[in-house]
Amino acid sequence: MISIFQKFESEGILGINRRIGEFILPNNPREHYPLVDDKWKTAELTRQFHVPMPKHYGVVDTFGGIQKTKNLVKDHPGFVVKPANGGMGNGILVINKTEVLENGNVLFHKSDGRVLLEKEINHHISGILSGLYSLDGNSDTCILQERLECHPFFQEISFRGIPDIRVIVYLGYPVMAMLRLPTKESGGRANLHQGALGVGVNLLDGMLTHSVCNDKLIYVHPDTKQTLSGRVIPHWLSILEMSSRCYDMSGLGYLGVDIVLDERRGPLLLEMNARPGLGIQIANRMGLVKRLKLAERIVNSADGPKDRVHRILEELKRN
Template identity: 80%
Template sequence: MISLFKKFEEEGILGINRRIGEYILPYNPREYYPLVDDKWKTAELARQFHVPMPYHYGVVDTFGGIRNTRELIQDRPGFVVKPANGGMGNGILVIVRESEAANGSIQYHKVDDKILSEKELQHHISGILSGLYSLDGNSDSCVLQERLECHTFFREISFRGIPDIRVIVFLGYPVMAMLRLPTKESGGRANLHQGALGVGVDLRTGKLTHAICNDKIIHIHPDTKQELSGRILPHWETILEMASRCYDMSGLGYLGVDIVLDESRGPLLLEMNARPGLGIQIANRMGLRDRLQLVERIKNSADGPATRVHRMFQEL
């Protein structure tokens, strides 16, 4: 066991305790957490900083307001239901379309082909308001958000849902990235905890490298049967600059930035995370610690997002 820990140390693997003690606590002031934990507040912040996000149709924050859900989503080409203070993809519903049942009632079609009645949708929103999916277990709000159109780059390598790109940003400098691809097991959601794929990304080029699923190394997508490595993500520099700008926007020194690629709108900020997980190291087959220490050596408070990205390109 001692030799295993020594090997992790030599490989620069960042563990949970060190992540919290050396990066999250010193660099992430607690007063800024609500800006990233609450997705509605994140959307307002992004609007102020001119960072593009999926459109928000509205928010349901009272049980009485559930009856108005239909008005917020009527005539929308699909939508997403998510807890404002949720985490790890819990409580998110992706609705691709609605239809009329034989009895004349409205029914909603999920991305995994399952169908919800209007009453079932309202029951799910009630669970969100009760805090069933919130990070702290307290009562929550429900955000109704635009459903995006998957970029053509992903159509061969993703199962139904919308993939996202997680970028770890430290003091404004992007240090590591991975692509998260939905699978049948994950129900079309890009969340590793629910069975999505994590694919390492070369930070300088945007080229896909190694892939994992349920912490096991794989080479092809289990559902699409397509090989993943070697493909190059479009809009890569724009993605990294957007992730870098989130440092200035949020005030958090160590954060995970999740970005999606929409077919017509390009890169969009999905959300920010003040406590990003460490699975990104497995997907990239390298530790975070060396890159975090690199940033501590080269950081310059005068640098803007574009400069910080190019500085990392030069140093890697």
């Protein structure tokens, strides 16, 4: 009798232990982790490699500096507050609109409809600095970032927040992708752990395939009631090439690249992840192992980002 583990192995399902032992540890030098774990360092890196990213308005790195937040964002009625070393979407606060009252008090309108006072924003930033949301629990830095405008492609199928596209890149070759769509349950955040949708994407053409929410297959968005499969993500080739370039930029052989589509600026790098999760396999109803082994077979050190994308797409067409 075949065990469930043998069945997973035959389907090429990548598990956590194998992901770490066979793909992350040999290919991701520890000294490169800060380049992707610290979003401020990532932003500095993207400028060197000419990779577009949401603009940073400023950084708050001391408790005494919290009071300057209002001045850093005064010319930007919408903005994002996020921990530099956060993970899984924790600690991110999206402000859609800033309202100055006649008495001088400031109200901050969140993407989920709630309104925060200035002292509440400051309290949240204080939590970030204390390390409340950091990956390692140590003290952190707060980044004030541009709030993006949702690309028209997503307006019908997403709930409030900005969706993102996760691409797994191995040895510089994009091997699997999914779209993450915010829901009411996720509070408008594109994070699977908080209830966002994961939608598989055909790597060849950017077409949406299967959808999952809380690890269960679904066929329509629970809030917008729209069918998702069959739609094609715009700028798909540019998204794959940007993902591939992140390999050269980060020095990491196995990474997750998160890209957003802005209405005005097109594809932008949101962040990179040295330990991307495995839920992408559920969304695609496909194991990662075969794709990773394909990248190992075709790897060519002379390839640049465009060459790598072309090479793996050609291989996938043949198989």
